[in-house]
Amino acid sequence: MVIFVTGSGVRGSPGRGAAATGGSPSSAVVAVTEERQNLTCYSCNSQLEGEGCRFPHNLSLAMRRTCPPSHRFCSVTRVDYSVDPGGAMRAFSIERSCSEHCTTECVAVGERLRLYMCRSCCAESLCNTGNEARALLEEGGRALLASRRLTVPLLALLVAACL
Structure with missing residues (x-):
């Protein structure tokens, strides 16, 4: 109007x-005044959908979801692990979704078995195709890893999957 x-x-x-x-x-x-259209994000979990969710070129129309009005961000959450300190990181899971609140960050926990959880956020439809937070980690942004926060259920899930 x-x-x-x-x-x-x-x-x-x-x-x-x-x-x-x-x-x-x-x-x-x-x-x-214009009506705000709901955000559309890719929504998938590599533990359920497999490789279709892991790589951007595999994302399909079926993975697109219209977000609720309160969800203003699209996010990508990636969990990797390394068995030895300083060793190569291995992918565990990646999840793409709508988010009401979102902070781009990487967190790590553990000494020998090191878990990394990185989340990236964006605010445009279908923007959650990559994971910029992961790039921060790879480019030497390890200062972001000073925090030792990681949820216990996620830790238990990852340890169980590695056994």
């Missing part, structure tokens, strides 16, 4: 059912 604000009143745009209360459109300040 377009609203005209004038010195002598407010009126709605023609054909929108708003009554005119006076004023000249030529002297108006125009305010445009």
Whole structure:
């Protein structure tokens, strides 16, 4: 809806059912309000969908989800692990989803069996195709790993999968 604000009143745009209360459109300040469309994000988990979720070129139309209005972000959460300190990281899982709140970050836990959880966030439809947080980790952003937060269920799930 377009609203005209004038010195002598407010009126709605023609054909929108708003009554005119006076004023000249030529002297108006125009305010445009638009309805916010819900975000669309890829939504999948590599533990359930396999390789289809892991790599961007495998993402399909079936993985697209319209987010609830309160979810303003698309996110990618990736969990990797290494068995030896300084050893090569191995992929465990990747999840793409809608998120109400999101922080781009990487966290690590463990000494010998080291778990890495990286999350990246974006705010445009279908933007969750990569994982920029993972790139931060690979480019030497290990200072982000000072935190030792990782949920116990996630840790238990990863350890069970490695056995």
